[in-house]
Amino acid sequence: MTTLAYTKNGGTYVGRVWLADIAGPSVVTVRDGRLVDITSKTAPTVRDVFELDDPLAHVRQAEGRDLCAVEDVDSADGITLMAPSDLQAIKACGVTFAESMVERVIEERAAGDPDKANELRRKIGAEIGASLSEVVPGSEKAALAKQALIREGLWSQYLEVGIGPYAEVFSKSQPMSAVGTGALVGIHPESRWNNPEPEIVLAVNSKGDIIGVTLGNDVNLRDFEGLSALLLGKAKDNNASCSMGPMIRLFDETYGMDDVRKAELDLAVSGTDGYKLEGHSNMGKISRDPTDLVKQTHGRHHQYPDGFMLFLGTLFAPTQDRDGEGKGFTHHVGDVVTITNAELGALSNTVELSTKCPEWTFGTGALMRNLAGRGLL
Structure with missing residues (x-):
């Protein structure tokens, strides 16, 4: 295909x-x-x-x-x-879906230990998820929910960005560093708990106009991020840890923002050990409108003269056991990860250690020299 x-x-x-x-x-x-x-x-x-x-x-x-x-x-x-x-900056939004928000809280409480996550999932997952599934971030109801969760000792920095007024927006990767479909995607060799994140990615120009959309895999190290939120850079930005493609579909008479708001993504992981995992992410369940996430990223407070790509977050957080009961999901080298959407195509990559993926050597300087040599500058 x-x-x-x-x-x-x-x-x-x-x-x-x-x-x-x-x-x-x-x-x-x-x-x-x-x-x-x-x-x-x-x-x-x-x-x-x-x-x-x-x-x-x-x-x-x-x-x-x-x-x-x-x-x-x-x-x-x-x-x-x-x-x-x-040349666009590569930004990403986190904790934009209630279900994955709960998993971030579990990661934090487990301090990055996957063996503790299953027990925590049973104890607090349902309680938090039920109370937050209909909460609009930044609303009066969200503020009341925050106070209630604080009283129960369940408040978390992830809930702050999940239902508070300010979205989490971070730098996922460097301009020119993302890989495309068919390439290897990288996992840090010291990570023992990690997963793919199938996402819609907006293409935004320097004026803040949303030009189009593509698919993305925000490869995530759950153990590093769960150990400390200050390790977000190590959890997110490693060699070949960002994948986008296959191409950007421009907004036109056939496709627009309303299509983004109702987009559904399917994910399949196929391991060399015979393991199979299927997942799904439904943009209809996002807690913040994509246009609001763009406004929180770009404005008088922050400019992007070369534009930016914005990952919108995912509903998908795999918990299916792989290496033993209660251990949940983590990648194995050789996993083939395929993210599909009928209107955008398929983004498929094979998992490898970041240290064994091809080094990123063709950066902005190399691009400028190449274009100049071709008489395009």
Whole structure:
């Protein structure tokens, strides 16, 4: 199955591929079932496309070079799909779903120990989940719920960002560091409790306009984050720990924000040991509207001159036992993780240790030199 979803769903898409013949990345779109290189002096990067007055018209009308059939992109010689963003900051929102909010509290109480998590899940999971499932973050009801949970000794920093007025927004990864579909994703070698996080990712330009959307895997180390919230950087940002793709679907007459609000993601994990895990995330259950998360990220308080990609969080927090009763889920090297959505395609990656994934060496400086050498700057 191709990773792309264009032939049956239409839409307007933009992404990036690595081309062996130029030893660098190119901006691509899809036209009539063909992958087309539309890199130009006008818009040599995806960032530049999104800063145009009319990104949609540019992607649809720009002259281009035919590369291959969409159905052949996964096997085409000399063409590799990359993460669809380039110079944009890569940000992420946490604790945006009530069910996964409870799991963050459990991680904290277990201090990153998966063996303690199952007992805590039985003791406090249902109690917190039932009380918060209908609470609107930042509302008067949320404030009352906070006071009640404090009295019961159940308050947590995760609940503060889950139902309080301020969303959790953190830097997931560095510009240019994300990997695309088909690549290896990395787990820190010292982690013993970790999981995939299937998410919708918004593409936002420097003005705060939401241009489109793609799929993302916010690979997460539950033990590091549970040990201390101050280890969030180590839990989230490691070599190859961020995956996005296959391409960005631009907002047009066929797809818009209302489609994002009702999007459903399916996740499948297939291990070399025969283990199977299936999961689901429903954007209809998010506690904060995606546009509010964008406003909390961008504004007079914080600018992004190259735009940003914003992970919206996930409903999915796996608890299915893998290595023994009560031990829950954690990745094994060799796991194939596939996130699918009918309108956006499929994002598939294989799990490896971050120390064994290819090193990230092609950064912003390398991109600028490559584009200059091609006469695009």
